Amino acid sequence: MFLEEVINKLGDKKIDIYLDMDGTIAHYDVGVADNYDLKRPLFGRIDKIKYIINNYPNVTFKILSIGNLDIHKEQKNKWLDEYLPEIKSEDRNILIRHKDSQITSALVKKNFLNNLKTNNTIMLIDDDPRVLGAIKKDNKNNILLYKDSILSD
Numbered sequence: 001m002f003l004e005e006v007i008n009k010l011g012d013k014k015i016d017i018y019l020d021m022d023g024t025i026a027h028y029d030v031g032v033a034d035n036y037d038l039k040r041p042l043f044g045r046i047d048k049i050k051y052i053i054n055n056y057p058n059v060t061f062k063i064l065s066i067g068n069l070d071i072h073k074e075q076k077n078k079w080l081d082e083y084l085p086e087i088k089s090e091d092r093n094i095l096i097r098h099k100d101s102q103i104t105s106a107l108v109k110k111n112f113l114n115n116l117k118t119n120n121t122i123m124l125i126d127d128d129p130r131v132l133g134a135i136k137k138d139n140k141n142n143i144l145l146y147k148d149s150i151l152s153d
């Protein structure tokens, strides 16, 4: 598994891996933001994440996801309770960006990650190249950026 190789190369360092949800650990339905709790889980990827959680105590998985409405936070938490309950509620960062907001999701995520104060190695796994690109341009915490395909093999 490529993700495991990357983690092994970092040795005993504490690693925080921020996971996007839509398109990364759940099937992305174009234009469908509602009923998140009913979204199809990507089990192959979820199993890899559980394997890392069980075998690498130096790694903490966290969620970094965005919804348009407050109810999306509730729906995403319900989904996580069902499919990835190993990720604790304090590690679930489900941010609300209202649909008509001027700030893009990429900037919301970039600002969140740039404001983290930690000595841990930070990794982000996201399917959206706009998010990865925005952080790459302004990467204050030297975050290791990976496309969702790192979870595929």
Ligand SMILES: [Mg+2]
Residues within 6 Å of the ligand: 020, 021, 022, 023, 024, 126, 127, 128
């Ligand atoms: Mg996504």
